[in-house]
Amino acid sequence: xxxxxxxYKEALAKIDKNKLYTKEExxxxxxxxxxxKFDASVEVAMRLNLDTKKSDQQLRGAIVLPNGTGKSxxxxxxxxxxxxxxxxxxxxxxxxxxxxxxxxxxxxWFDFDVMIATxxxxxxxxxxxxxxxxxxxxxxxxxxxxxxxxxxxVEEVKKGRVEYRTDSYGNxxxxxxxxxxxxxxLVENLKTFVDVxxxxxxxxxxxxxxxxxxxxxxxxxGIKIDINSFDK
Numbered sequence: 001x002x003x004x005x006x007x008y009k010e011a012l013a014k015i016d017k018n019k020l021y022t023k024e025e026x027x028x029x030x031x032x033x034x035x036x037k038f039d040a041s042v043e044v045a046m047r048l049n050l051d052t053k054k055s056d057q058q059l060r061g062a063i064v065l066p067n068g069t070g071k072s073x074x075x076x077x078x079x080x081x082x083x084x085x086x087x088x089x090x091x092x093x094x095x096x097x098x099x100x101x102x103x104x105x106x107x108x109w110f111d112f113d114v115m116i117a118t119x120x121x122x123x124x125x126x127x128x129x130x131x132x133x134x135x136x137x138x139x140x141x142x143x144x145x146x147x148x149x150x151x152x153x154v155e156e157v158k159k160g161r162v163e164y165r166t167d168s169y170g171n172x173x174x175x176x177x178x179x180x181x182x183x184x185x186l187v188e189n190l191k192t193f194v195d196v197x198x199x200x201x202x203x204x205x206x207x208x209x210x211x212x213x214x215x216x217x218x219x220x221x222g223i224k225i226d227i228n229s230f231d232k
Contacts, residue, residue, distance in 0.1 A: 007035040012221045020226035027186045029223050030215045034179045039070070040218035041175045042186055044193055047211040050170035056204055059172060060165040062143040063196045067185040068160025070178035075157050076100060076112040078121045078139075083150050087116070090154035098124055104131065112137075116145045116153045136163075164197070172197055179217055190215065194230050 011033035021029065027042070034040045050057040076094040077087035078101065087095045094100060094112060101124055103109045115132070117125055117139040125132070125139065132138040139145040143163045147153050162174050176189040194213060201209045214222040 008219070008221065011035050015221055015223055017224075020224050022229040023187055023190055023225055024183070024229075026215050026223045026225045027183050027190065030186075030217050030220065031179055031183065033223070034217040034220050036217070036219050038218075040179045040220065041070070042177050042179060042181070042215060042217050044174050044176050044190055044213065044215050045222070046172045046194065046197055046213050048166065048170045048172060048197070049205060049207065049209050049211055050166055050202070052166050052168055052170055054204075057170075057202050058166055059197070059200050059202075060140070060142045060163075061196070061200065062145075062156070062161050062163045063174070063193055064156050065160045065162060065176060065189040065192055067177060067181065067189050069162060069175050069189075070160075070181060071175070073113040073157055074111065075154055076115045077150055077154065078115065078117040078125065079150055080118070080121070083118050083148065086151040087154055090151040091158055092116075092150075092154045097121060101125065101128060104128060110135065110137070114145065114157050115139050116147065116150055116157070118148055118150065119146055122146060162193070164193075176215075191230060198230075 014033055015029060030042055052058050074093040077092040078097055079087055079095065080097050084095050105128060115137050129138060144153055144156065164172050164174050166172055174193050176193055177186045198210065210227050213225040213227055215225065216222045
């Protein structure tokens with residue numbers, strides 16, 4: 001069993017594990033119980049009543065957080081002509097077409113966090129699926145990274161768009177900001193994330209959809225949230 005640090009134990013002592021906190025209380029506690037010396041990320045985890053073995057119960061998409069994530073992401077756009085020009089004007093860090101794909105393949109180059117591509121370039125991207133897929137970098141229409149509106153896609157990533165997808169247990173995780181954010185900004189980001197996941201409930205799911213919600217910081221303990229606090 002992993003040994004808990006003194007700071008972690010002190011942080012854990014501040015949390016009542018039998019209590020469901022309001023979203024505002026949970027964010028306040030998350031900031032107070034951050035044990036890292038750096039500006040830690042604040043994360044949300046949602047356990048959903050989904051059978052992810054069934055394709056109609058898998059969630060995948062992207063959310064633009066109103067206050068960003070606090071992390072700057074490097075964007076690579078694979079496009080030609082006007083779309084390539086639009087990507088450059090929108091602030092993409094790298095723009096190209098087959099030349100960039102060759103760079104990835106031959107030089108094992110991955111100096112970017114998000115790849116956006118126009119639909120016409122996907123045929124060229126296919127052979128890189130085995131390289132990009134495991135790294136979570138393969139563009140996908142569900143997350144808005146395969147699009148003819150590359151300007152909007154680049155702007156959203158730069159503003160603070162986070163991608164989400166269910167894991168094999170039906171959980172969804174996402175970063176909603178940094179400990180240095182004020183509480184109001186973190187609460188707004190948290191509510192935006194949770195609202196999108198709730199609205200994405202598959203029609204086939206019956207009964208309780210959200211089993212639990214918790215927030216935590218990098219290396220900090222989890223804090224359970226009362227789902228009813230999102231109705232306010």
